[in-house]
Amino acid sequence: MNSGIRFDSVTVTYGGHDGHTALDALDLTVEPGEVMALLGPSGSGKTTALRAVAGFVRPASGRVFIGDRDVTALPPHRRGIGMVVQQYALFPHLRVDENVAFGLKAQKVPKADVPGRVADALELVGMGAYAKRYPRELSGGQQQRVAIARALAIRPGVLLLDEPLSALDAQLRSGMLAELARLHRELPDVSILYVTHDQVEALTLADRIAVMDRARLQDCGTPQELYRRPRTEFTASFVGNANLLPVAVGEGSVSLGGAELKVATDGVAAGAAATLCVRPHLVGLGPGPNALTGRVTEVQWRGATHRLFVEVGGQVVKADVRELRQPPLLGEEVVLHFAPEDGVLLAAGVRGG
Template identity: 85%
Template sequence: MADGIRFEKVSVAYGGNTVLDSLDLTVESGEVMALLGPSGSGKTTALRAVAGFVRPASGRVLIGDRDVTDLPPHRRGIGMVVQQYALFPHLRVEDNVAFGLKAQKVAKNEIPGRVTEALEMTGMASYAKRYPRELSGGQQQRVAIARALAIRPGVLLLDEPLSALDAQLRSGMLAELARLHRELPDVSILYVTHDQVEALTLADRIAVMDKARLQDVGTPQELYRRPRTEFTASFVGNANLLPVQVGSGSVSFAGAELKVPTGDVSSGVSATLCVRPHLVGLGDGPNALTGSVAEVQWRGSTHRLYVDVDGHRLKADLRELRTPPALGDEVTVHFAPEDAVLLSAGVSADG
């Protein structure tokens, strides 16, 4: 059974400035949990608290059933990969991968086999005798992952591991990380990123961070289709966020009555309506809104239309528009009731 990770009211402060505020979060055994958020949101601090590189001002960090809050990094049994690879330039690939094994005082006769196993897992076995300078960025990152896996950790920490790679390499490495997770189902992974595509692609669940606090947590599908907060809606995928007034059985926006599920949102309050751009259609339909085209962007397989509706700019991602509308054209857009989510003001991850 893999080791899970548990944060119990973990806070971290530097010079009186709180950078992680009372984090309560559990990464289940064998789960990939992405910490997603902008710079300064606290996600990397949370990962460093697990690694042992920062000491919480309060709270506890547990790996499995062990309280590791006061343990040094080398006694936590974790593997870690950072964005800049951190390979030793004077050591060959095989020696870089062996480094952690030697630090853990693994038997000498066992090390070569463990190194080969980790390099084969990451597709780098044929590069064992090369130096880091003889490798591409993607290859160096594979070696860094192999080094982390060689110690057979119960927990793997990945801190923005793909951010230094170009788009094509990043896509390839995403596929490789997904494959590794399938091959290592007992390893719990905490993956820090500001890139929503990485989080949506790899994670079993996503924890959304902002301003040192946990804002939301759920599966990628839950957070994308039914976000609980405006921040989640805007950070996990693109979203139209429209200010609306909730009535009895209906919602009003820009003088139009919209039919959308109101859920637990009370009648007579202001709220925010979330609709994903790809769920907005052009032409008449349910929940029709009329406005003027403010901008048209061709994005290859889609056109992104920006439509001004009563002073609010609404985005629509439309496929296969052979003749898109021109700037200033009046158009009607619509969306299905079931594709809209009503968000109450002031909802946080704590409810």
């Protein structure tokens, strides 16, 4: 099955006509075989969007399509989707193979076909040797693999992942990210909608990222587009970490703390208020293009790097530089720099949506 997902102006409200709008006129398409991450803070609407696809909430207006089917009014079990949630939701009284078989039996798959489908799904997630164990005998990461196997056993065209790694520790999360990336390569026809508030997960797994805030879609693009050339201040701050510095705009340059900086000013008129976005790892220490002079207010050691906080013209600029044997002292005057192509100018206050 090769199915995409399409939100056609989907609005979800809670509490009746005058209630809370949890999702506001969402227009978004997940292409067949694509991994789309819904990224945003708590309450942004991302989980509501996923639940609308699953059939757990009914839109107040708009339509949801899976492939070319309008599934807005269909119950969850008729949508042909697999779903994995944060807390795994395994049945504690059933063995691993029985948990994975549950959805197949619900779909009335011929009894003779069930063992083979279960074995295939468990092998896909590396859990074939654990078929006869109970969930309580598994680690958190192993339980999550079983939950994914159960979702994949029904051979869905669409896989919904709702914060699937948030209950795992950092080391397990890293391993499961690699496993999910491998699964995507091995299941190229399955469309995946992945809800997360973790930017690393989104940047690692997604073909495209939809950035959500305040129930609305704020931005959408490839991870590289959103990270390197964000279109809004919200995207710049939520996808990766960024310096967002108010600047005065001139002709092909901006000024900050008395320094004139060369950056592309396309689309922002001279004299307009604007925000300069520069990623901390692209800010160097020492003389160079677009030099900024300021005083160190804080130094953080982060293992391979030092993060410097430098006050420039009343603004704090963050710089991530390779670990220094002798980092600058608090109050010391330093020079920072960044390449003109690494600065992105945003119209001040633009949040998207």
